[in-house]
Amino acid sequence: MLVQNVYQLIGHTPLLEIPIEVPNESHIFAKLEMYNPGGSIKDRLGMTLIEDGIAKGLIKETTTIIEPTAGNTGIGVALAATKHHLKTILVVPKHFSFEKQALMKALGATVINTPDEDAMAGATKRALQIAERIEDAYVPNQFTNFDNPHAYEHSLGPEIISDLDGRPIDAFVAGAGTGGTLVGTAKAIQSVSLNTYTVAVQPRGSILDNQPKGPHRTEGIGVEQVPPFFKDVRIDEVQTIPDEVAFGWVKRAAKDLGLLIGSSAGAALAASLKVAEKLPVGANIVTIFPDSSERYLSENIYD
Numbered sequence: 001m002l003v004q005n006v007y008q009l010i011g012h013t014p015l016l017e018i019p020i021e022v023p024n025e026s027h028i029f030a031k032l033e034m035y036n037p038g039g040s041i042k043d044r045l046g047m048t049l050i051e052d053g054i055a056k057g058l059i060k061e062t063t064t065i066i067e068p069t070a071g072n073t074g075i076g077v078a079l080a081a082t083k084h085h086l087k088t089i090l091v092v093p094k095h096f097s098f099e100k101q102a103l104m105k106a107l108g109a110t111v112i113n114t115p116d117e118d119a120m121a122g123a124t125k126r127a128l129q130i131a132e133r134i135e136d137a138y139v140p141n142q143f144t145n146f147d148n149p150h151a152y153e154h155s156l157g158p159e160i161i162s163d164l165d166g167r168p169i170d171a172f173v174a175g176a177g178t179g180g181t182l183v184g185t186a187k188a189i190q191s192v193s194l195n196t197y198t199v200a201v202q203p204r205g206s207i208l209d210n211q212p213k214g215p216h217r218t219e220g221i222g223v224e225q226v227p228p229f230f231k232d233v234r235i236d237e238v239q240t241i242p243d244e245v246a247f248g249w250v251k252r253a254a255k256d257l258g259l260l261i262g263s264s265a266g267a268a269l270a271a272s273l274k275v276a277e278k279l280p281v282g283a284n285i286v287t288i289f290p291d292s293s294e295r296y297l298s299e300n301i302y303d
């Protein structure tokens with residue numbers, strides 16, 4: 001494959017039929033999003049936020065992009081910004097992985113850390129405050145910007161449908177951070193397959209099951225409030241996966257399958273296996289593996 005720039009490599013990731021025994025002789029298909037050039041599912045979002053911002057006249061040559069992020073969106077935005085030589089400031093709660101923050105800086109972004117106890121709400125508040133002080137600033141804000149689910153509705157969803165080449169999609173299982181991936185992809189799938197059983201995955205400590213919020217090690221998923229995008233699609237179930245279960249699957253995927261996945265992918269795999277138990281025999285379950293374990297080595301992901 002000959003390409004002219006790395007931006008052309010965003011999307012069109014492989015869909016892996018996971019070679020493990022699944023309850024009820026079902027099949028789990030995982031979209032391997034670590035094969036995007038910035039290493040995660042969020043390259044799709046970064047490119048959409050920048051290109052849509054330019055198309056809407058919100059981003060000019062002189063604009064500084066400011067975004068609150070747990071990391072992968074920051075990398076995606078910084079990567080897309082290099083295409084237009086735009087300045088980026090990324091606001092990240094301090095504890096998020098060293099590797100992600102190093103990659104954002106390598107891509108030319110300025111990284112500002114906020115206290116962990118202020119969580120993503122604190123990072124968002126800080127991003128908006130910084131934007132007020134800069135004359136020509138744009139905060140895409142992935143948490144409220146409907147370009148976020150649209151990015152997945154128009155890329156990841158159609159890719160999955162095409163990858164499966166007419167096979168029915170009985171269930172779609174995806175982690176929720178902003179909810180953009182889950183909602184956008186589910187919208188695309190439900191538009192061709194109305195009854196696809198749709199499952200949101202969260203770590204324990206996230207509030208979608210009406211339990212109190214609390215800390216978790218699983219990185220990239222988990223919400224502090226119900227994402228505004230959720231009203232746009234039917235979600236049939238929430239699966240809460242404890243950290244130890246997600247990390248257990250991260251280790252098994254590496255040892256048994258040669259598959260290097262991050263903890264949100266471990267949670268997605270655990271949830272998919274649980275969903276298989278309640279679906280009819282031979283069901284097709286589609287899930288998303290957002291990134292790779294390599295960006296969590298400093299956090300001892302395999303220990």
Ligand code: PMP
Pocket residue numbers: 040042070071072073175176177178179180181182219220221262264265290291
């Ligand atoms: N997994 C990882 C590793 C992520 O970085 C993210 C994005 N925060 C997600 C899952 C969840 O994606 P979304 O924000 O679209 O819900």
